Amino acid sequence: MTQRAVLLVNLGSPDQPDAPSVRRYLNQFLMDPYVIQLPWLLRRFIVSAFVLPTRPKASAEAYRSVWTDTGSPLIVLSEKLHKAVQQQVDMPVELAMRYGNPSIEAGLLKLARTDEVKEVLFIPLYPHFADSTVTTCIEMAKHVIAKHKLDIILTVKPPFYQEEGYINALVEQTRPYLMEEHDHLLFSYHGLPESHILKRDPSGQHCLKQADCCNKPHVAHATCYRHQVMTTTAAFAEKAQLNPDNYSVAFQSRLGRAKWLGPNTEDRLIELAQNGTKNVLVMCPAFVTDCLETLEEIAIRAEEVFIEAGGRSLKLIPCLNDDPVWVNLLAQWCEAP
Ligand SMILES: C=CC1=C(C)c2cc3[nH]c(cc4nc(cc5[nH]c(cc1n2)c(C)c5CCC(=O)O)C(CCC(=O)O)=C4C)c(C)c3C=C
Numbered sequence: 001m002t003q004r005a006v007l008l009v010n011l012g013s014p015d016q017p018d019a020p021s022v023r024r025y026l027n028q029f030l031m032d033p034y035v036i037q038l039p040w041l042l043r044r045f046i047v048s049a050f051v052l053p054t055r056p057k058a059s060a061e062a063y064r065s066v067w068t069d070t071g072s073p074l075i076v077l078s079e080k081l082h083k084a085v086q087q088q089v090d091m092p093v094e095l096a097m098r099y100g101n102p103s104i105e106a107g108l109l110k111l112a113r114t115d116e117v118k119e120v121l122f123i124p125l126y127p128h129f130a131d132s133t134v135t136t137c138i139e140m141a142k143h144v145i146a147k148h149k150l151d152i153i154l155t156v157k158p159p160f161y162q163e164e165g166y167i168n169a170l171v172e173q174t175r176p177y178l179m180e181e182h183d184h185l186l187f188s189y190h191g192l193p194e195s196h197i198l199k200r201d202p203s204g205q206h207c208l209k210q211a212d213c214c215n216k217p218h219v220a221h222a223t224c225y226r227h228q229v230m231t232t233t234a235a236f237a238e239k240a241q242l243n244p245d246n247y248s249v250a251f252q253s254r255l256g257r258a259k260w261l262g263p264n265t266e267d268r269l270i271e272l273a274q275n276g277t278k279n280v281l282v283m284c285p286a287f288v289t290d291c292l293e294t295l296e297e298i299a300i301r302a303e304e305v306f307i308e309a310g311g312r313s314l315k316l317i318p319c320l321n322d323d324p325v326w327v328n329l330l331a332q333w334c335e336a337p
């Protein structure tokens with residue numbers, strides 16, 4: 001007698017690492033009003049005039065450099081995670097992507113067609129809140145439920161950036177790498193335009209108004225990506241007993257001309273190399289599965305930048321992927337009352 005089912009949701013990838021597939025994917029991704037937060041006409045113009053003519057070819061090449069025999073790393077690793085969680089729990093678990101395949105619509109329809117399912121626990125696989133990741137996939141799920149008049153209750157797992165179990169999983173998974181010789185640990189989080197954070201500050205007076213805003217308790221932190229990544233970093237540093245001089249935070253994957261959160265990961269790596277740091281470890285806790293942004297942007301491109309600036313080695317610490325401690329935590333969430 002199944003009452004609850006679970007939908008794990010990640011970002012998604014192109015179907016193939018070629019320019020036409022990447023163009024379709026980027027068009028769906030960047031025309032999402034939660035990602036490029038501009039009026040439709042302006043968004044359409046920017047995406048069509050500045051992104052789609054050149055980026056698909058370059059991005060397809062980047063995807064090809066990390067593509068596996070069974071597909072995009074993000075999809076393959078999410079499927080492995082899905083399978084591992086399904087083996088631990090006695091309820092249906094499906095996997096969906098916000099962009100590309102398998103879609104949220106397909107996942108919800110599959111679960112809702114199982115007669116006994118009354119509730120879908122919707123787990124966005126993002127530790128930190130952002131409209132461009134969390135809100136957009138929840139809104140898509142609500143849209144699908146309304147469109148098909150599905151008779152299910154949607155329960156959403158909130159961002160888990162400071163949950164003890166999540167920090168514990170990160171520390172356990174990272175520990176063997178931290179024991180290797182290194183001079184610095186860089187936390188590289190996916191970046192966000194500052195405007196996305198300012199727009200969500202209900203007071204309009206707190207976020208990004210002073211350098212240490214993220215350390216002062218405030219109602220805005222419920223939706224402040226910067227506060228949430230700083231909290232993950234501080235909790236990780238405390239649990240892993242990091243020396244404050246040996247780690248720092250930066251933001252990667254900047255796109256376009258708007259002002260994004262800083263410092264930028266590549267700039268920070270150059271600064272570290274120029275200050276004499278030789279061996280750097282990089283971890284990317286905004287992602288729960290490895291993907292283009294970790295395997296290509298950090299492990300290939302950022303490594304080149306670091307070495308060119310005088311560094312000796314850059315090692316990427318893998319994301320949680322299907323780590324057993326993380327799988328157990330997800331299974332606990334599935335079964336929580
Ligand atoms: C305005 C643009 C973007 C925002 C805002 C943004 C936020 C954001 N993205 C992730 C996670 C991922 N992004 C990935 C790829 C990617 N991101 C953008 C743009 C924005 N992201 C683009 C154009 C791309 C495509 C790749 C490229 O052409 O360079 C990925 C990897 C996907 C994969 O297939 O591997 C992830 C994961 C987060 C967590 C986030 C906000 C916090």
Ligand SMILES: [Fe+2]
Pocket residue numbers: 190253
């Ligand atoms: Fe992104």
Ligand SMILES: [Fe+2]
Pocket residue numbers: 206207208212213214215224226227
């Ligand atoms: Fe803040």
